[in-house]
Amino acid sequence: MKRKLLPAWIVGIVVGAGAGYALNAFAQAKPDVLVKQRQAAMTLQGKYFYGQLRPMAQGKIPYDADQAARAAAFLEALSRMPWDGFVPGTRDVKSGALPAIYEQPGKFKEAQERAQAEISKLVALTKSGDEAAVKAQILVVNKACSACHNDFRERQ
Numbered sequence: 431m432k433r434k435l436l437p438a439w440i441v442g443i444v445v446g447a448g449a450g451y452a453l454n455a456f457a458q459a460k461p462d463v464l465v466k467q468r469q470a471a472m473t474l475q476g477k478y479f480y481g482q483l484r485p486m487a488q489g490k491i492p493y494d495a496d497q498a499a500r501a502a503a504f505l506e507a508l509s510r511m512p513w514d515g516f517v518p519g520t521r522d523v524k525s526g527a528l529p530a531i532y533e534q535p536g537k538f539k540e541a542q543e544r545a546q547a548e549i550s551k552l553v554a555l556t557k558s559g560d561e562a563a564v565k566a567q568i569l570v571v572n573k574a575c576s577a578c579h580n581d582f583r584e585r586q
């Protein structure tokens with residue numbers, strides 16, 4: 431099926447307006463709302479990663495290339511969402527976030543970037559049709575999620 435692409439100027443306006451909205455919402459959100467939102471982004475990463483990608487890599491559910499590509503693409507967007515919700519103003523809200531997040535912000539940021547880089551590689555691999563490589567990369571992403579959880583998230 432052929433789709434008409436939107437002219438670049440429309441895309442520019444929409445993206446620009448989205449950025450402005452995000453900034454405003456961020457400035458106004460209360461700490462408990464920020465915590466809910468960042469947890470929601472994490473919960474959805476759990477849906478697509480722990481619920482679909484990881485069990486495919488572990489052979490617990492059948493591998494489906496289209497489903498893997500879809501889940502990886504969602505994960506890539508979701509994995510960029512939680513971070514602006516981890517601000518010091520949320521420290522007093524009960525959550526799974528450890529104080530280390532605010533004590534070692536550089537290390538926390540590195541863990542984010544590492545996970546995002548590995549997820550981007552996963553997205554690229556899902557377009558390659560190489561099932562073994564996709565599965566191997568899912569397990570690399572799993573390590574990147576766990577590395578951060580080990581250091582910055584309360585033990586479950």
Ligand code: HEC
Binds near residue numbers: 474
């Ligand atoms: C840079 C650190 C970091 C990375 C990377 C990270 N997480 Fe998290 N995750 C956290 C923190 C911190 C919390 C606790 C957040 C809170 O309670 O506010 C959390 C919470 C969660 C939760 C529980 C959400 C809830 O409702 O309380 C799930 C599910 C989750 N992460 C999944 C993932 C998956 C899947 C990945 C990898 C694809 C991932 N996370 C990568 C830091 C990270």
